[in-house]
Amino acid sequence: MTKTVLILGPSGKIGSHAAEAFWNAGWSVRRFDRGSDMTVAAKGADVIVNGLNPPNYHDWATILPALTRQVIDAAKTSGATVILPGNVYNFGNQPGVLDEHTPQHAHSRKGKIRVQIEQMYKDSGVQTIILRGGNFIDPLGNGDIMSMFLARSIGSGKLTAGGDPGVMQPYCYVPDMARAMQMLADRQVSLATFEDVPFPGHAFTLLELQSELSEAMSRPVRITRFPWWAMRMASPFWELARELMEMRYLWDMPHSISGAKFQRLLPDFVPTPKQQVMRAPLGVDIDPDQAVRADRQPVVAQ
Numbered sequence: 199m200t201k202t203v204l205i206l207g208p209s210g211k212i213g214s215h216a217a218e219a220f221w222n223a224g225w226s227v228r229r230f231d232r233g234s235d236m237t238v239a240a241k242g243a244d245v246i247v248n249g250l251n252p253p254n255y256h257d258w259a260t261i262l263p264a265l266t267r268q269v270i271d272a273a274k275t276s277g278a279t280v281i282l283p284g285n286v287y288n289f290g291n292q293p294g295v296l297d298e299h300t301p302q303h304a305h306s307r308k309g310k311i312r313v314q315i316e317q318m319y320k321d322s323g324v325q326t327i328i329l330r331g332g333n334f335i336d337p338l339g340n341g342d343i344m345s346m347f348l349a350r351s352i353g354s355g356k357l358t359a360g361g362d363p364g365v366m367q368p369y370c371y372v373p374d375m376a377r378a379m380q381m382l383a384d385r386q387v388s389l390a391t392f393e394d395v396p397f398p399g400h401a402f403t404l405l406e407l408q409s410e411l412s413e414a415m416s417r418p419v420r421i422t423r424f425p426w427w428a429m430r431m432a433s434p435f436w437e438l439a440r441e442l443m444e445m446r447y448l449w450d451m452p453h454s455i456s457g458a459k460f461q462r463l464l465p466d467f468v469p470t471p472k473q474q475v476m477r478a479p480l481g482v483d484i485d486p487d488q489a490v491r492a493d494r495q496p497v498v499a500q
Contacts, residue, residue: 200224200225200226201225201226201245201383202225202226202228202242202243202245203220203225203226203227203228203243203244203246203247203383204230204243204245205217205220205228205229205247205249206230206248206249206269207230207250207251208229208249210249210250210251210340210341211336211338211340211341211342211372212247212249212251212283212372212376213229213247214340215372215373215376216247216376217229219373219376219377220245220247220383223380225245225380236268236269236271237272239272240272240273240275240276241275241276243276243278244278244386245280245281245383245386246273246276246278246279246281248269248281248282249282249283250265250269258307258308259307259311262311263314266315266318266319270319270324273322273324273325274322274324278324279325279326280324280325280327281326281327281329281382281383282319282327282328282329283328283330283331283370283375284312284316284328284329284394285312285330285332286332286455287304287306287309287445288304288309288312288313288316289301289302289303289304289309290302290303290304290305290306291305291447292451292453293452294454295453295454295455295456296368296396296453296456297455297456297458298330298395298396298459306447307441308441308444308445316328319392320392325389325392326391326393327379327383327386327389327393328393328394329375329378329379329382329395329397330394330395330396330397330455331370331375331399332368332397332399332401332454333369334372335369335372335475335478335479336372336478337371337372337373337478339479342372345479347360348360348404349411351422352411352479352480355415355418356419356420356422357407357408357411357419358421358423358424359404359421359422359424359449360424360448360449361446361448361449361450362450363403363404363405363408364403364405365403365449365452366401366403366453366454367402367403367448367449367453367454368398368399368401368455369400369401369475370397370399371400371470371475373470374397374399374469374470375397375399378397378460378464381464381466381467382395382464385463389463395459395460395463396456396457396458396459397455398454398455398456398457398460399469399475400469400472400475400476401455402472406476407476408421410473410477411476411477411480414480415480426443426446429442429443430443
């Protein structure tokens with residue numbers, strides 16, 4: 199019998215790729231309309247993929263707990279398993295290899311909210327799978343860290359550094375995360391009621407990315423510094439600037455994500471090659487063995 203997945207946020211970077219991954223695996227895919235009743239939409243669903251994100255970065259404290267209660271209520275009514283992406287905000291400033299056993303010592307507002315909503319899922323009794331990744335890379339440039347920050351000026355041969363360019367950072371290629379969500383959904387009966395699954399992705403420094411993109415573009419790529427001074431000056435009267443300043447520590451925190459648990463659960467998972475992931479800012483379907491034109495611009499989803 200065909201299983202059904204309800205995708206929340208189907209036009210976002212998580213939801214769009216999840217819809218494709220589940221469809222390709224033979225699932226029946228429903229896309230949630232924000233104007234619909236979530237409980238009604240979830241009726242008969244086996245899995246709910248929560249790809250919803252607050253439209254305003256600074257509204258997390260109000261919106262995320264309310265969304266979480268909605269999702270939990272819908273999952274309880276339908277009996278569905280919830281799968282959602284997690285991040286490393288929960289851990290605070292803890293350099294090193296992060297995994298499901300790393301203490302969650304969030305010190306930022308965003309991190310504390312993430313801890314809160316994950317605890318809500320854990321306390322709910324709804325089977326929940328959190329797939330915890332690093333910085334998102336979407337080859338379609340759909341609001342990910344590459345298109346909006348690091349490689350926003352790659353067409354001009356520039357990368358933007360939020361901190362020390364030699365610091366190791368974990369990256370989550372969204373199509374890979376979506377495939378992993380689908381594979382975990384196929385194994386839901388063998389999983390615990392609450393699963394915190396680190397998604398290792400690929401880890402690399404901005405210097406490594408600079409080298410890779412320079413080779414791909416057949417031209418030098420420069421690294422420029424993000425103007426944190428401007429954010430500091432604006433923070434007294436601009437909430438978004440304050441929020442960005444609060445998360446600045448991540449750019450100078452060397453860290454990666456352990457793959458041990460992920461590999462135990464999904465030993466057959468084959469990730470997209472690291473080189474292809476690193477070249478994603480240059481456009482879709484780039485052959486990692488072929489150079490691209492120096493004027494190639496990142497592709498942005500409309």
